[in-house]
Each structure stands twice: as C-alpha cells, then as structure tokens.
Amino acid sequence: MVKVLPVKMPKVSPNDDNGTIVEWLRATSEEVNKGEILCIVETTKSIFEIESPSGGYFFPLSSVGEAVDVGVTIGAITDTQVTQEEVIHLLEQEEQPQEIAAPVPVTNESTLTIKAQLLAKRLGINPAELPQNGQRITEEDVKKYAESRNTSLHSDRLEMDTVRDRYPEGKIQRILIIGGGDGAVQLLDVLAKTPEQQAVAILDDNPELRGKKVNGVPVTGGIDVEQIVALYEQDEFDAAIISISTIIKLRAEIFEKLKSRGIPFANIIHPSVVKGFNVKMGEGNVIMAFTHLGACASLGDNNFISAYCSIEHHNEMGNHCSFGPGVVTSSRVIFGDQVRCGTGIFIEPKIHIGAKAVIGSGCIIWQNVPDGAILKSKLNYVERASNKK
Amino acid sequence: MEKDPNAILLGEDILDPYGGAFKVTKGLSTKFPQRVFTTPISEASIAGLTVGMALRGMRPIAEFMFGDFITLAADQIVNHAAKYMGMYGDQMKLPMVLRTPVGGGRGYGPTHSQSLEKMFLGLPMFHILAPSHFVHPGEILVQAISGSYPTLFLENKLLYPEVLKLEQHSGVINRTVHFDEHNYPVVVLSNFPDKRKADIAIVAYGGISRLLGPVLNQLAQEEIWITACLPVSLSPLPIKHIQATTEGIKKILVIEEASPAFGWGSEVSAALYDAHAGQLDGPILRIGAANSVIPASKPLEEKVIVSEEKILSAVFEVMAW
Numbered sequence: 001m002v003k004v005l006p007v008k009m010p011k012v013s014p015n016d017d018n019g020t021i022v023e024w025l026r027a028t029s030e031e032v033n034k035g036e037i038l039c040i041v042e043t044t045k046s047i048f049e050i051e052s053p054s055g056g057y058f059f060p061l062s063s064v065g066e067a068v069d070v071g072v073t074i075g076a077i078t079d080t081q082v083t084q085e086e087v088i089h090l091l092e093q094e095e096q097p098q099e100i101a102a103p104v105p106v107t108n109e110s111t112l113t114i115k116a117q118l119l120a121k122r123l124g125i126n127p128a129e130l131p132q133n134g135q136r137i138t139e140e141d142v143k144k145y146a147e148s149r150n151t152s153l154h155s156d157r158l159e160m161d162t163v164r165d166r167y168p169e170g171k172i173q174r175i176l177i178i179g180g181g182d183g184a185v186q187l188l189d190v191l192a193k194t195p196e197q198q199a200v201a202i203l204d205d206n207p208e209l210r211g212k213k214v215n216g217v218p219v220t221g222g223i224d225v226e227q228i229v230a231l232y233e234q235d236e237f238d239a240a241i242i243s244i245s246t247i248i249k250l251r252a253e254i255f256e257k258l259k260s261r262g263i264p265f266a267n268i269i270h271p272s273v274v275k276g277f278n279v280k281m282g283e284g285n286v287i288m289a290f291t292h293l294g295a296c297a298s299l300g301d302n303n304f305i306s307a308y309c310s311i312e313h314h315n316e317m318g319n320h321c322s323f324g325p326g327v328v329t330s331s332r333v334i335f336g337d338q339v340r341c342g343t344g345i346f347i348e349p350k351i352h353i354g355a356k357a358v359i360g361s362g363c364i365i366w367q368n369v370p371d372g373a374i375l376k377s378k379l380n381y382v383e384r385a386s387n388k389k
Numbered sequence: 390m391e392k393d394p395n396a397i398l399l400g401e402d403i404l405d406p407y408g409g410a411f412k413v414t415k416g417l418s419t420k421f422p423q424r425v426f427t428t429p430i431s432e433a434s435i436a437g438l439t440v441g442m443a444l445r446g447m448r449p450i451a452e453f454m455f456g457d458f459i460t461l462a463a464d465q466i467v468n469h470a471a472k473y474m475g476m477y478g479d480q481m482k483l484p485m486v487l488r489t490p491v492g493g494g495r496g497y498g499p500t501h502s503q504s505l506e507k508m509f510l511g512l513p514m515f516h517i518l519a520p521s522h523f524v525h526p527g528e529i530l531v532q533a534i535s536g537s538y539p540t541l542f543l544e545n546k547l548l549y550p551e552v553l554k555l556e557q558h559s560g561v562i563n564r565t566v567h568f569d570e571h572n573y574p575v576v577v578l579s580n581f582p583d584k585r586k587a588d589i590a591i592v593a594y595g596g597i598s599r600l601l602g603p604v605l606n607q608l609a610q611e612e613i614w615i616t617a618c619l620p621v622s623l624s625p626l627p628i629k630h631i632q633a634t635t636e637g638i639k640k641i642l643v644i645e646e647a648s649p650a651f652g653w654g655s656e657v658s659a660a661l662y663d664a665h666a667g668q669l670d671g672p673i674l675r676i677g678a679a680n681s682v683i684p685a686s687k688p689l690e691e692k693v694i695v696s697e698e699k700i701l702s703a704v705f706e707v708m709a710w
Contacts, residue, residue, distance in 0.1 A: 014496050015410070044407075114705060115612035139612050367670055370710045 002082055004090040005054055007038065007075040009068045016043040018069045026058045028084060038075060052077060059087045115139040119146075122352060173197045175266055176228070176237040178254060180204030180219050183243030183304075187286065188215040190270045197266060200237050203228070223254065229261050239266035241284060245304040245322045248338050252320035255284055255302040265302070276313060288325075300337070318355065336371060390421050393448055396534060399426040399435060400452030400488075410454045411490050411549055436462035436487065440469045440539070443485035448534055456491035456543065457503045470539040471515035482537035483514075486530070491519075492545040492596045492646050493678075493694045498685030502694075504595075504647035504678075506543060510624040510656070516571070517624040519543040521598030522551040523564055523576045524621055532572070543623075545596030545646070554602065561609040562602065567634075569620065569627035577634050578617040580605040587616035589707055590635040591700075592657050593644040594619055600697050607701065613708060623653055631657060632664040639670035640707045646695055649677035671710040676703050 009019050019041040026038050037049045038058060052058065056077040062068050073095075076087050112120060112127050119142045120127050130137055130145055173196060177184050180202045191199045192215075201220045204210075209219040221227055231237060240263050244251050255265070265284030269275075273287050276295030284302035287293070291305050294313030299305075303317055306325040311317065317335040324343035333347050336355030347353070347365040354371030362377035369375060390396045398417060400409065404427045408415025418425035428435050435451045442449040453459055459466075466487070473483050493502030506517055516538045520526040526544065533540040557564055563582070567575045578601065579587065593601065598619055605615055618634040620627045635641055641661060643654040654675040661673060679693045 113610065113612040114708060118708060136610070368710065370671065 002086070002090060003079040004087060004094065005056070005077045006073040006091055006094070007050065007053060007077065009041070009070050009072050009074050010050065011070045012041075012048055013043050013045055015045060016070070018067045019043050020067045021062055021064050021074065022047065023064060024060045026060070028059055029057050029081060032056065032058045032077065050074075057081055059084055061088070061091075112137045112142070113139065116142045119143065173239055173266055174200045174237045175268070176200060176231065176240045177202045177217070177243050178223055178228075178240055179243040180206065180209050180214060181243065183245050183286075184214055186288065187241060187243050187268055188217060190268050190286075190288070193271050194269070197268065201231075225257050225261060228258060228263060232263055239264045239283075241266050241268050241286065242302065242304075243286070245286075245306075248320055248322050248340055251302060251304070251322070252338055255320065259301075270307075282319070294331070306343075312349075324361065390417065390424060393535070394424075395446065396448045396450065397424050397426070397442060398450050398452070399428050399438060401428055401430055401435075401454050403427055403452055409452060411544075411546065413488070413490075413544070413549075414452065432458045432461035433465055436465035436470070439485045439487065440465055440473075440483070443470075443483045443539065444473065444481070448484045450486045450488060450534055453487060453489035455497075455501050456489040456505055457500050459487070459489060459505055459541075460508065462487070463508070466509060466515070466539075466541070467512060471512040474514040474538070483539045484534065484537055486533050486540045486542050488530070488542045488544060490546045490549075491543045492547060493683045493690055494547045494596075496685060496687040496690060499682040502683040502690070504543075504645070506541070506623060507647055507652040509541060510653055512624070514538060515624070516540040516622060517543065518573065518621050519545070519595035519623055520548075520621050521576065521595055521619045522548050523554050523578065523598050523619060524566070524574045525553060525555065529573065529621055536571070538571075543595060545599070547599055548596055551599055560606060562605050567630050569622055569630055571622060571625070573620070573622040573627070575621070575627050575630040575634070576619040578605060578619065579615065580609040581614040585614060587614045587638050589613065589615050589640045589642055589704060590638040591615055591617040591642045591644060592619075592631055592635065592654075592661075593617065594621070594623055594653070596646055597644050597695065600695065600700055604697055604700050604704075607697075608704060613704060615704075626653075626656060626660070628657075628660045628664075632661065635661060635665065637668070639668070640710065641665075641669065641673045642700075642703055642707060643673060643675045644695060644700060644703075645675075645677045647677055648680045649675040650680055652677065671707070674703055674707055676700065 022040040022042050024039045026032055032052045034052055034055045036052050038052050039050050041048055041050055054077055056079050058075060058077055060075045062074040068074050073091060076091055078087060113136055116137050116139045119139050123146050125146060175191060175197055177187055177199055184202055188199055191197050199217045202214055202217055203221055203223050204219050205222045212219050240258060242251050242254055267281055267283055267285045269287045270289040272289045274292045276293060278296045279293045280298035282299060282301035285299055287305045288307040290308050292310040294311060296313055297311050297315040299317045300319035302320045304322045306323055308325050309323050309327045312329050312331045314332040315329055318337035320337055321335055321339040323341045326343050327341045327345045329347040330349040332350045335353045338356045339353050340358045342359060342361030344362050345359055351365055352368045354369050354373060356372045357369045358374045360376040363375050398414060403409040403414040403425060404418040405416060432453055439449040439451045470483060473481060491504045509517060518529060518533060518540060520529050530542060533542055561580045563579050565577045569575055601617055608615055616634060616638060618631050620631060643657050645652060645654045654677060658673045658675060676699060677695060681693055683693050684690050
C-alpha cells in the first residue's frame, strides 16, 4: 500500500485567501527529506517557502503562476516511487467525502415553533399530546388544541376530594412546631381555635429558648432531623408544621429533609379562612385569619399565607411560597415554587409568577414575572421629613 | 471625486496597485493621480492634515487602515475636528471624512478587530456613521463628503463582500427607510407581513446587519416577530426615530459589536427607558462583545464577538419573560 501525503496551500496571512506559486524547487518524483524547501509562494504581503512535511518522493500538482486557494492540495509526498497518475488517483481516494451521518430524527419538541412551545408550557400542555400535521406546530395550533379540550382541562378538579387535609374525626392531631419565633406564636394562636389540632412541642435552634414555654407549649430542643424522626417514631406527635416564614430557603430545606424521612405535615388553617369548593391543598401549609381561597384554587406543600390574603379561583400555587398580609390575586394566577410576596400586593388575572420570584410590598402585577425576578414598588418613599421635633 | 475637484484622498498604502488594505480606494490613484496621496504611518498627522485641508476649503477624505488605529488621531479628532464648528459658529464648515474599517470576525487579533467608536461617541459637531448592508454605503459616503460636519465613517470589514439588500421585500423581510434630521437613513426591518405588533424590537447598527438577515428569517419560522431599527448615524443619535420605531413593542434588544458597557447601547437603552417607561415587559437586554480582548484564534474570537447564535439565544431568553 502506497502512502501519500498531500501538501496543501497554507494560510500564512490573514489578508490572503490564496497564494501564487512562484517556483518549484523540486522536480516530479524527486526524493526529498523532511523540512526541505519544495517551492516558493507569493502572497500580497510577502514571499514564503513551503517545506516538505515528511521524507519521500515529491510530486508537484500545481503550475507556476497559478493562484491556489488556501487548503487546496498543491503537491504530494509518497513513500514509494509511483507515477504522477497513481498519485492523483491515490489522493482522490483519500479525499473521498466522509459518509454523511444519518439525519437526527426531529423531536416532537422542535416541531413546535418557539412561540408554540412557550404557549404550551404556559398552558401546561405536553407537546407530545399535540396532534401532528406533518408541519411545524404553530401558536394557533396550540390555542385550538387548548380550546378543544377546555372542558376536560379542569375535570380532575371536579372529582377531587375537597377535604384531603382533614384529620380523622374525633381524634386530636398532635402538632410539632418547627421554629419558635413570631411564626410559632401565630400558629399557636390558630391552634387554640382549632379543636381537632393541638400543639405538643416547639423546636428551635436558639439555646436561650430551650426549656422555656411559648403560650404553654415547651421548647424541647433544636431543629435536628434525627431527633424529629426519633420523636415521631416514639409517637410523640402526629404531624409537623414549620413556623418560619421569612427565610424560604430554610423553610423548603427543612420540609424536604423531613418529608424524605417520612414525617407527615399538617395544614394549619385559621377557622375564619373562607374556602371555596374544590380547593386542593398539599400539606404543611399555614393559612392565617380572614384569608380567602377561591373555588378550585390549588396549593402545593409548605406554603405560608398570612392574614387577609385572597387567593382567587383557579389559582395554582407551587410549594414553599411565603405571602405577607394582604396579597390579593385575581383568577388563574400561577405561582412557581418558593415565591415570596411582601404585603399589599395585587395580581392581575392569568399572570405567571416564576419560581423564586420576590415581589416587594405594594406591587401591582399586570405582566408575567420571570423566574428569580425581584420586583420592587417605587410608589412611595419619604419625600420630606417633618422639621418638627 | 469626479463631481468635486476639492475632494482629496489620503491614507496609508492607498495607491495602486495595492489600492489600500481592503481595496476600497483601488483604481482612484490611477484615475486621479493629483488628488490621491499615500502618507507616512502616522494617523495623527493624517488627521491633522485632513482637518487643515477642510479648514481651508478642501473636502479631504482620509483612510485609517484599521479602526483600531484611530486612537492615534484622538487629539486631532477630539480637540480640533470636533471643536472648530462650535468655536467659529456659522463662519465655517469642516467637511472632512475619516473612513476606517472596523470589527472582528476575520481572526486579526486584539489590535485589528475592535469597534472603538464608543470612545468618540457624543462629541458635539462630530458625526459618526456606520452603514449596514441594508443601505447604499457609497451614497452615504458621498452625502458625508458633501456635508458640513467632520465625520467618522465606519466600514465593517465583514460587510465588504456582502451583497447590498435594498429591496423593499426580500423573503419574509420587509425594509422601510426613514431619514433623520441630518438626512441619514434609519432602516426599519420586519419579519412579518401585516400590521401586527412585533414581539421584540431590535436596535443595532453597522455589521450586525449581516447577522440580522438570517436571524430574522429563522425567527419568522418560530413565529417570533421582530422589528429591527438600524440607524446609520450613531452620533448624533436619531433617538426620535428609534423611539418611534420601538413604540408599543414590549421587549427590546440592543445589539452592538463593541462590548456593551459604557457604549452606544447604553445610551440607546437610557433614551428608550425615558420614552417607554412602564410600557416594557422587562429590562432592555443589551448584547455585544465580551468585555475582553479579541483573540486572534478564530474559534476563540467567535466566543468573544456577537454571533447569530448569541442573538438567537438572547431573543429566546427575552421571549420566555
């Protein structure tokens, strides 16, 4: 097998896409050593030499005066004596194009236009269930599909048990409160009004609280997962609740850790809360006085909703959200996980609030809020301080 | 040069047969041997000569071989060219044009690939023009030469081989042209046929136009509707036209080839925030080169400068808001 090595026109200057051969310094089939000069090439700025890339027999394949594009073969080196025709034949074989890889099958996702993908995501439609028509699926197609199945869109809610969070009748649920701050006091206040639930202990990492009592309930130790699991296994409590509302990350972490260890969570709901029908709720939620949950609203797990909030009908809330007092939403608002709302916030219908968004007090939200966004209301500030002492 | 015997050309290596590093002046020294001058390698003296000639009634046009060398002429530009019309008022004009190729994409490395116009933006009585391939650069150059103001004329290197796109409709792309207060064109492109409102407004200039054609075509496939505004005049900024073009569009993307910090895009964004306060869906997104030197290695250079991919991913990011 004859080995053939092509010599190509190099790129020596960014200004030039070709070079002109001025002179061949070696004859056809002449023996050359590696590094010996084969020819002289001219570009717009200079003249340079092309060296042999290896030892062997040299075959020039371009003529003097010819302008050759960069990367094009101008000659070849073979390891055995062959004819020029053989060299050209060998090079042609070498330069056979590689087999083209089979086309990647088009995924269903990419058959949707980006607009269609965004709409499907917003409507919670799995792209795979959209009817295929052999063409790209447009925003209009997704709209039509959503309209066509509109009746079935929320049918699961109609069959839903509205009292999934109810504890067996006649038995008092013993509650372990995690976190001993102001949140615990609020929880204890609610629990004092809910005869089916009773606080049995509070855990807090502050050693100064250890052994003390909050509203008669003892602070028995720190927030230690193993300790909590042990307490549960010893049947010291039935369900846990987290009173921490300001540090969402901590609230979420504690919840996830305890859930992974099989600890059940209670929903603590003030008796004054107005609940519409088909309200769906996970566990670990705290809902304070005078809050309204509209019909068919759904809450995930571990949310903390302060007093005087109105979560309107068909709202969908993720997990680990924390709302200050007076957050009022309109219909079909969707919250991601770990959304933090300040106090006095109004949200327009069908708005999507991205995960981990932080919405400052006093905001009026009339557009979708991306994940992680921080919104601040600039409506009021101290314009002038009073001079009077 | 045929029209005006006062037009004079000067620059490095602009004589035939070389005809300049980018061949823009090729043939002119043969046709007008008395009015085309090759100069020593001193951008400061080229600019000084140009200012002097313009002061005395000529219409000089100088070429800087690369836009990167313009800082060598900074004193002549900032303290002389940009001053005289203000200092002497109506008594004089300063019709001079400094032409120079700018931008990266050819692997020329850190000192031959930059877009340094931001260093000269905002000088009073000094115009900076950057034509795209959606306007006729030759006509704009003639307009600048025939005008009264000292002008920096930026030619994006990658636009040199581009075919001009001057049609009103080309595929899905529609092109309309407005004219600013100095009669320079402000091109408005859209990738949708009807009167609907665009999803995103793009504001850009110069060589970015090369990327916008393919980007607008691809986005039309994704049903993402764009109105793109490409002013030729960077400074003074035809902000009223940019504001009018972007009016009512909820998302805005500003693209420039230079690094965006402290630049043209910052000024455009500030002006657009003034005009559209409270009407936008989110912050104006600015994209440009990374704040870094431009590498000589082509694969690395591609990572630093703006590309079609970067624009598309910025658009998708903005759409998801």
